[in-house]
Amino acid sequence: MKPAVRFENVSKRYEIGTGQTSLKRLFKKPVARLTGRGNGVPESQILWALRDVSFNITPGKALGLVGPNGSGKTTSLKLLSRITFPTSGKVHIDGRISALIELGAGFHPDLTGRENVYLNGTILGMKKHEIDKRFDQMVEFSGIARFIDTPVKRYSSGMYVRLGFSVAAHVEPDVLLVDEVLAVGDAQFRQKCARRIEELQKLGTTIVFVAHNLYLVRSVCDEAVFLLNGKVQRQGEVNEVLNQYENWLIERQISEGGAPATAMNDEFKFSSDDIGIREVIVRNLNTGSTEEFSHDDPVEIQVHYTAHNPVNKPNLVLRFARADGVTAAMIRTADYGLKLDDLEGVGHVSIKMDHLQLATGGYVVMVSMLGAIDGVGLAWGSSRWIQVAGISLGHEESSGVFVPRVASAEVRPEADVIEMVPETIS
Amino acid sequence: MIAHVQTLFRFRELIGMWTFREIRVRYKQSLLGAAWAVLQPLAMMLMFTVVFSRIARIETDYPYPIFSYSAVLPWTLLATSVSFGVNSLINNMNLVTKTYFPREILPLGVIGSALFDFVVASSIFVILMIYYQIPVNINFLWIPVFLVIQIILMLGIILLGSALTVFYRDVRYVVPLAIQLWFYATPIIYPISLVEENLPQLRTFYALNPMVGIVESYRDVILEGVPPNFTDLGLAAAMSIVLFVVAYYVFKRLEVLFNDLI
Structure with missing residues (x-):
């Protein structure tokens, strides 16, 4: 034509x-x-x-x-x-x-x-x-x-x-x-x-x-x-x-340090005296990839920590941010009724989702760790960029923003692994 | 050129709409509205009558009011069109920089609204004709020809002037001055016979001013009841057409640069 x-x-x-x-x-x-x-x-x-x-x-x-x-x-x-x-x-x-x-x-x-x-x-x-x-x-x-x-x-x-x-x-x-x-x-x-x-x-x-x-x-x-x-x-x-x-x-965000909408990646890093987040890994449970995902893949998000002092049942906030700075999804473990164990020494918190649910695009997962009672920021860090492929959206700008479902959240100390079953699954 | 005219034809409704807009905007929020179209030439005519037939005593073959008004009418058409027209592009900057349409529509709309004024102001002329008992004659049929020649002339001036104004704002200061000088170079307040008597050697040169042929033709046809002087009118037509063709060419060549400069 x-x-x-x-x-x-x-x-x-x-x-x-x-x-x-x-x-x-x-x-x-x-x-x-x-x-x-x-x-x-x-x-x-x-x-x-x-x-x-x-x-x-x-x-x-x-x-x-x-x-x-x-x-x-x-x-x-x-x-x-x-x-x-x-x-x-x-x-x-x-x-x-x-x-x-x-x-x-x-x-x-x-x-x-x-x-x-x-x-x-x-x-x-x-x-x-x-x-x-x-x-x-x-x-x-x-x-x-x-x-x-x-x-x-x-x-x-x-x-x-x-x-x-x-x-x-x-x-x-x-x-x-x-x-x-x-x-x-x-x-x-x-x-x-x-x-x-x-x-x-x-x-x-x-x-x-x-x-x-x-x-x-x-x-x-x-x-x-x-x-x-x-x-x-x-x-x-x-x-x-x-x-x-x-x-x-x-790449430009990384090279310029700042970012158009939010501080992401390397900028988003903070450790307190008590604890630090070494790494956040998003893993595709179907393929094992940590970079490529499709819309309904099951995923695991691992938040690797090093605790200098024991941290009492913290609250984790996971934000799935898009390249334009919009938060597509957010998980607060406390809101989901996911009680985490105390964090001690070296280990990681594993959060599993049956379906990633994200729409096509690039995302970064930004994790903040907050004190259980006072909500004080203890540490934060973010994952590498992940690419999600799969579904097309409606035309509204809020498209692709959703309330995620979490299957489980557990703390896995690296020395001795103790499984913990979440009390409720939202 | 043909392609341009075709495009213009597609936008013919916009030309009408724009003319309407020019008229509406001009008289909106003015107390007297379209009466201004009459008052302006009427005031000029009355003033000229007092000054040039009572004080300065210029000899004319016809009563001075109708003698001067027959020239003031086409002159006002030219003066209003040109003075509004050369600014039509820069006055509508927001349109020119943000929407697409053939730019010559803006000058065309100005001429259209000036023609509206012309028609309204002509009503006074009809009253004068009745008052002075000037009969209607067959040569009145020439009037549309004069009008067309004048429109071509005005288009030429406005296209050139408005395009140049985009580049050099000096043009907007030159225009009022030029119109004033041009007024005296045209037989409006005096008959052309005075030029022939007192400056016969300049007569041909004088007729190079297209408005001379146009204004004289109106007087020939309406007051004398004879066909126009074809030498003067032909010269006016030739001058107008040449100016128009050159102006349109320049306008279209410069058009592509308007937005990067306005």
Whole structure:
């Protein structure tokens, strides 16, 4: 099939500067521009937002653009929406395009909501009779029916964006560009937006999706492009690309020490005078692997400790954190009614789950050990990154967050192993 | 060029919508609303009548009010379009930088709303015609031609001016000055016969100003009841078309850079 979107060797160059025009360049510059030759801007003032980027999207498919800030995602969207033009290369799009990028960008403050819906709809390429037909639906979707005849300058920013989204989402485009707009509005509205995208997808709309929430990208997209410094780092099937992107994120976290959302891995380490966590190991009980898991594998999490003083029945908190910092699952042994033995000397606590339950993605297990009564932090540490493969998710951002089930938890001193049966299994 | 026109055709509803928006926004929250479209040329005409027929005493073949108003009308159309039009891109920065549509729609909308004013203000002209008993004649059929030539001329100026304004804000200061000078270079407050009498050697050069042919044609057709002077009108048309073609080419070439610079 002919691709709906073609990005052919696209490069985009920006000139970064003060924006001032010297008299000398006053005539030289436009002439150079008109004749299409270079205009003698010093190399240091040139920024290549994209360099030789190519990708295609088959009609009806969804492509995710991922990458850190400044990697060229936004520039790509701008090129796709023809807001700006490539310095070289070609951008080709078949059919009507709508962008959920800057919602309500076409609104005029002095006009009423109704007038703006028509104006904005027409800018997005709808015909008047199409707007007439969908008008009520749009207003209902936005939830601001009462204010539809009020000038939008009196709207709150939330109302503004909601109306903007309603219009853009009802265009029924052939190609839909979605930026991180789903981050606006309250949770209910965000879900509505996610559902609308799902609907459009079912109608066969081609989607280009930019988001930092990789779980959303995984659920929406079939394919992905990982951009780094304006170049394609990897492209292909969404999980493959996102896995590589996650690995890259993880490596960057390690090399930079800090992390975008949370302190993870090496940073997450603390020992008190009484006890320290040497290591946290997540083991696949089906394969024995400590790196690769599938959604319903049984797992064991081993928290290896060295106690300098005996620790009285501690409470363990296990947090399954995703690369974007969201906690997907949390286990507090105390809440689960899992009574741990006193910890003495060297050993490990073994916590078993019949099913891992995690959705596709990279995770790290962060363990905190708290005092039984006072809840004082005794020690913490985290596992290595694990990769989970397997299930696809709904579009809501909370997808993949769940309440885990624990099969058992026991303390295994390394000298003499005493089995301990948990009192309840949640 | 043909491709551009095709794209514009696809966006024809937006042109209408944008014109409507320009009109709405212009008169919203103003007490007199669209009455301003009449008041502006009317005030100019009354002032000119007092100054140039009572004080300075310029001789005209027709009553000064209708003589001047016949020129003030097309002139106001030009002056409003151009002064709003050259700023149309930078005034709608949020639209230009965030949405896609052929950018020439913004200047087109300005011209559309100025035409609306023109039609509204023409009502006064009808009253003047009745008052001074000017008969309607067959040559009135030429008027749409004058209008089309003037629209082409205005488009040329606005496309060039608005594109250049994106790069050099100086343009917005140049325009009011240029319009003022241009006003005196056009036979609005004086008849063209005075130029022929006093500066005959400059007559041809004078007609290079496209507004000369346009304004004179209105007077020929409406007041004299004769066909327009085809030399002057042809010159105006040629000048307008050349300007428009060059301006549209430049506009389209510069269009790709608007967003990176605006």
